[in-house]
Amino acid sequence: MKRFTTALIALAMVAIGAAGQALINGGGATFPYPMYSKWFNEYKAKKGVAINYQSQGSGFGVQQITAGTIDFGASDYALTDDQLKEFQSKRGMAVLEFPTVLGADVPAYNLKGVTAPLNFTGEALAGIFLGKITKWNDPELVKANPGVNLPKTDIVVVHRSENSGTTFIWVDYLCKVSKEWEMKVGRGAGVNWPVGLAGKGNEAVAGQVEQTANSLGYIELTYAIQNKIPYGKVKNADGEFVQASLASVTAAAAGAAKNMPDDFRVSITNAPGKGVYPISSFTWLLVPEKIADPAKKKAITDFLTWMLKDGQTMTEALSFAQLPKEVVAKEVKAIAKIK
Amino acid sequence: MASSAATIAGARPHGRASFVKRVLSGDSLSQAVAFVCAMMILVVTAALVFELWTQSALSRHKFGFHFLANSTWDPVAENFGALPFIYGTVVTSMLALLIAVPLGVGAAIFLAELAPPKLSDGMTFLIELLAAVPSVIIGLIGFLVLVPMLNVVVPSIKDLLGDHAPFFFSGAFYGVSILSAGVVLSIMIAPYIISVSREVLLAVPKDLREAALALGATRWETTWQVVVPYARRGIMGSIFLAMARALGETMAVTMVVGNVPKLTGSLLSAGDSMASVIASQFTEAAGGVYLSSLIEVGLVLFGITIILNGAARLLILATTEKGAK
């Protein structure tokens, strides 16, 4: 009994003793999680600073950074004016948003026998998620995919169960291409889905699509690639069917890069241009304007600097597109805003 | 440091000198400390109820009692109603009971009436171990094993039933569903029913059995028509207990229920439960009415579990007192 207690005390000492290293806590978007998880691992290995990131969804990132329970948040949608106001009133300061990478929402599906990527128009996707297009061999889908043998099975829609930036990107796009969607469901990080199964996080939606025959869900490009889930092409504003890729996502940001506002809040869904993938988006880190703890402040600003330089070289391996050079330059200057 | 004067249990010295002595001897101090700990339970519980009540004020004032009847859960329009979750919780628990009660009472009968004592003790020990399996592990097995199995079994059953499938067995089935949640819950609550029912059955006086057998009843008739009715209240108590457990179950349910805040009549469709929706949406509910509504769901769940637990205790109490007479 005595030895047991001494062992316990020793364990306690070790646990407390390990308090030496700096630890920053953040959480949020699942969209860029593969990238962040790689970055923070590399950063820890290279600089010895541990940045803990938990992927819980953009809603979590926004809500918890506003509540102040985490040091930084992450979100795939730029905060609305209301959310900025709420942050200001709750925390007495502003929140800064730093784009990190470019990614894309892809329509991933599980359809036996279909090998080539399917073509989806914006209206078709809206119809599917509204529950109006229920079968795979619906005329709209057949029209967009001549020569493909689409089965007459029901489409199993999969969406997110929680507040999500990935969802925001998706419904933002649907609002732009379908008046009906905009009226009936609207735009938000969490919406009242007319149909479908739900999964928590990109991970669960990907898992659900993988496991469920005839399903269609929206996930971030990296999840589709890492799990070898087939994903379709989407018709862009110029009328071409484009599949998400580094090139097409980069093209989507080109226009916004030139006119990037100071607070970096833009939406690049359904952007005009050739070869543009229409469901692309920036994703942001949310950092409070003032950070009281100097060690934490240094850790975060150092990381942001590293992210904008070394970090950007690592994005393509994980199928995220790098930030446009103009945006990087602007961000480097904006880091100084953190006090 | 015992006082030198012999003290008879109950009699205490009085006066200021003895007060100091008592405090120094630690007696009043230790009683005070123990008292404080007992009070802390009251304080913590009161604080909990207080927090639930005040944090849900926003949605309580906005929706009133309509919250319980509203089946919409719309974060964009800020229209929240708890009905899909109350429905999900109740239906999954009912389904779990439907499976676990016959199974559990049957097993309890076997263990109490038929099995030799050593075998009965051994098997009960193993069954009680099943109750110790953490919820997340049952959820793990449920999601990665049971759901794929159901994905094979249920469509076959549906094909067999064809057009005659009842309304609650209709619609598409994708694995995660109210049905799966009910099955998973039944695995978790069966041990409680078995354990407690076995106890109350064992407590039934032998004379009753012997009298029935002497009158020519078969073993089964004795058990079913004499013993079980006698132990009825205790068995009901165990069922209430199991139900209370099922209502609050979070992890196993949230992993297999589908997480869709909709109310449909079919067991085969995805749904959600009160505990499950809190687990999945709480940390990201943007303050205000959304968060308050989730906390109100927690309040409703809390209320339902209290009522059920109370009923369970009363029933078991009634039986054990009756048995002791």
Next chain:
Amino acid sequence: MKLSFRRKAVNAVMLASTGVCTVIAVGLLFFVLGYLFVQGGFSLNWDFFTKLPTPVGEMGGGMANALLGSAKVLLIATCLGVPIGFLAGVYLAEYASGAFASVIRFVTDLLNGIPSIVIGIFVYTVIVARSGFSTYSGGIALGIMMIPIALRSTEEFLRSVPGSLREGAMALGATKSRTIATVVVPAAIRGLISGMMLNLARVSGETAPLLFTAFGNQFWSPGWTQPTATLPAVIYAYAVSPYPDWHRQAWAAGFVLLTLVLIINITARTIVASGSSHKSR
């Protein structure tokens, strides 16, 4: 009087089916154990116990941080829940009487019946919303869950100590507190320890309250005020993910967790069982 065939048949069939029910019930346990063992046991390797998780999508890595995190959270929970529950149980068994005792017991049952997710909400609004996610807030949430069971089992086992022991000690001049500490508690010690172990086994598998309090961490969690990975929370996250390697790790973790829980359970029950056949020290 000869039994009709029908009655005999009903008798045989119904009795047999109760046997089937029992086999199913016991079989469930072996199914759960067996499946975990087959899927998880073979996935266990040294890495699992010593390495940190690898980035998303990469193979390998382990759960060393989750194992330590769980241990730390449970340590805090035990330090909070056991003393309070124990002392409150002492109060109910030795000092209190009548209405007050009934009130405490009733409220304890209330607290015991509260779903763990509601306790998570409570700790989040009271602690986490003010000071962030942390190991100790997770410990507090689990500690609150331990209190009612600690109280009930303490009271039950202390009451089972015969009154003659108490009276004997006090007749010899011992104060009440001394009697309790040196006579009553040692007499009930087997039951008390067994109760604490079962209590610990129960909360070690709790996941829901940890989601809102301990949060999660892919690295080591220093000290007590930082978020930490815990075994049940990681099992949950990995199980619902699409990565087969994470599934494999979830099985392994589930196997480790279940083995620990069952060992504690079996030990606790054996302590009580053997105590009734030996003389207490």
